[in-house]
Structure formats: structure tokens, C-alpha cells
């Protein structure tokens with residue numbers, strides 16, 4: 581039998597709780613804060629330009645307060661699928677498309693979960709008027725599916741080193757970061773679900789979003805409770821300038837006026853109201869845990885706020901303004917055709933926002949989903 585001194589006993593207990601906490605939360609919902617801190621260590625330009633972001637955003641908002649006149653902004657997405665042989669990492673077109681639909685529905689407040697937004701926050705829950713498309717044109721002007729599949733011999737990737745973002749290291753280089761939202765889908769080590777860069781006047785060379793293939797989209801390889809595509813919604817929120825609701829410190833500031841002050845992250849799916857009067861406030865509604873920028877389970881998330889929308893629109897105008905005038909989403913025709921199986925059966929036709937079409941509408945992009953997991957994107961011209 582081993583006897584422990586009081587001091588060692590205390591150490592052992594502390595270690596036990598740390599270990600247990602690590603075990604219980606062995607999945608890391610989001611590593612963006614950790615990732616951005618690590619970028620600060622190696623990139624002074626990024627660090628210094630991030631310091632000015634809040635000032636620049638506040639200034640932009642005060643100069644552009646006609647929120648009503650904002651048009652819909654569409655962001656072209658390139659999804660890089662990095663997959664190793666004999667694994668299920670080479671996710672289907674259908675799984676990728678489901679993620680694009682989820683982004684569109686979440687950012688346009690068009691998903692079915694919005695009915696769960698507590699009524700006290702309905703008036704500030706935002707249609708962000710931001711949409712996403714799979715890119716139709718590649719950097720060389722050729723038609724593309726918006727999906728780049730890359731076979732690798734690397735079994736898992738880590739945020740340290742960012743190797744999924746480098747062709748020389750078993751991943752793939754980003755497409756031009758000013759023109760495309762680059763999303764890398766791969767096997768992430770350490771239980772990390774995803775991470776993203778945040779925007780500023782200096783964009784890091786690895787600008788974009790990384791998501792585990794187990795948490796991308798809502799079918800195929802996804803694993804509950806993070807199986808509804810909200811990891812990507814959350815990470816794209818960071819990519820467009822949003823912080824976690826607790827400002828990454830105890831009762832911290834997320835730079836958003838209409839989200840309540842919150843002590844720290846929420847997990848699982850609390851009941852409403854949760855944590856009333858926290859952080860010494862008189863806030864009877866408690867934490868806005870169902871916000872996409874918290875850590876709750878995917879099915880429990882359902883809102884961005886008006887001020888979060890304003891910050892994202894400001895970030896696009898200041899730091900990602902090629903998206904305002906892009907034509908990468910507007911190519912007349914592109915075909916996603918990675919399986920090409922004969923005799924495949926059409927399951928359904930949907931529009932770019934994921935709405936089912938009962939017939940082929942002309943002059944809009946329709947997505948044809950087949951039973952073999954393939955998707956074809958077409959415009960029927962009059």
C-alpha cells in the first residue's frame with residue numbers, strides 16, 4: 581500500500597480532478613482562442629493588427645449605421661477534404677453540401693431550431709443576411725465543384741503546425757484567402773472539433789476554418805452531440821470577427837452589446853433561464869447559452885444577435901471586402917461529380933438555401949441530390 585503525505589494527497593486530488601475534468605470533456609468544442617494565442621507568439625504583424633480591430637469596428641459601425649440598407653453578402657467557400665486511405669475521412673458530397681445548407685440556414689435564421697429561441701430574445705435574434713456557396717470558379721478561372729479532395733499519408737493533424745494548410749506537409753495550400761473562405765476538413769487530434777482565424781488588417785497565411793470530419797455537416801461521419809453542423813457555424817462566426825460570449829475570461833467582454841455578460845462557457849443543453857444574475861448583474865434571463873458562440877450541444881443552438889450581425893458585417897467590410905463584389909458564386913454552371921455512378925436516382929432538388937424545390941425553377945441555382953451521395957449544381961436557363 582502507498583501512503584501519501586498530506587501535501588502529496590492534495591496534489592493527487594488536484595491531479596485527479598484535472599484528469600477527470602479532462603476525461604469528461606475530452607472533446608474540445610473550439611480551440612480558436614488557443615490557436616490565435618499561439619499565432620500571436622510567432623507573428624507580430626497578426627498580433628499588432630488584432631489590437632486595432634475593436635477600435636476599427638466601432639468606427640466603421642458609427643460611420644455606417646444604416647443597417648437596413650445592407651444587401652445580402654454571399655461568401656464563396658472552398659472545402660478541402662484531407663483524407664487518409666482506408667479511413668472514412670473522405671466524406672461524401674452530400675455531407676459537405678449539408679454543411680453549406682446549415683451555414684445558410686443558421687446565418688439567415690431559417691432553421692427549424694429558431695422556435696426554441698427564448699421569447700425574451702426574439703426581437704434581437706438576427707437574420708444576418710450572410711449566405712454561403714460552394715465556389716463555382718477556381719483561382720485559375722476554371723469551373724470547380726468547390727470541393728478539393730486531397731489524399732494524405734498523415735493520420736492526424738494538430739493545430740500546432742497547421743499542417744493541413746500546407747501541400748508540402750500532407751495537407752493543401754489555401755486558395756487565395758481574400759477571395760475564398762477556406763475550410764479544411766480533416767482528422768484533428770486531441771479531440772478538437774474545430775478552430776478558426778479571426779480577421780484584421782493582416783490576415784494570416786493560414787486564414788480560414790478547420791473542422792474535424794466527425795463534426796462537419798449533419799450526416800455521414802458525424803458524431804453526436806455535435807452532429808448538426810454547428811461547429812462550423814461557430815467557427816465561421818469567429819472567422820467573421822465574433823468572440824465567445826464570455827470574452828474568453830471570467831465574466832469577460834465579447835465586444836457585443838446585446839449579449840448578456842456571462843461567466844464562462846456552457847455545455848450540454850441547460851434549461852432557460854440559466855445562471856440568472858451571474859457576474860453581479862440583475863439579469864434575470866441569465867446566459868444566452870443558445871447563442872452559436874457558446875459551447876452547448878448542436879441541437880441546443882439557435883441564434884446570433886443583431887449586434888453580432890453588425891460586427892460580422894463590419895468585419896467583412898473592413899477585412900474581407902472582396903466578398904462584397906465577388907463573382908465566384910455566380911458562375912452559370914458547375915457540376916459536382918466525384919462519384920459518377922450510372923443509374924443513380926434523384927432524391928430531391930433544393931435551392932442554395934436548402935429549401936426543397938417541387939419543380940425545376942429557371943434561372944436560379946438548383947442542387948440535385950442523388951441516392952449515391954453525389955450532388956449536381958445546375959441552372960436551368962430559360
Ligand SMILES: [Zn+2]
Pocket residue numbers: 610611612613814815818824
Ligand atoms: Zn470558439
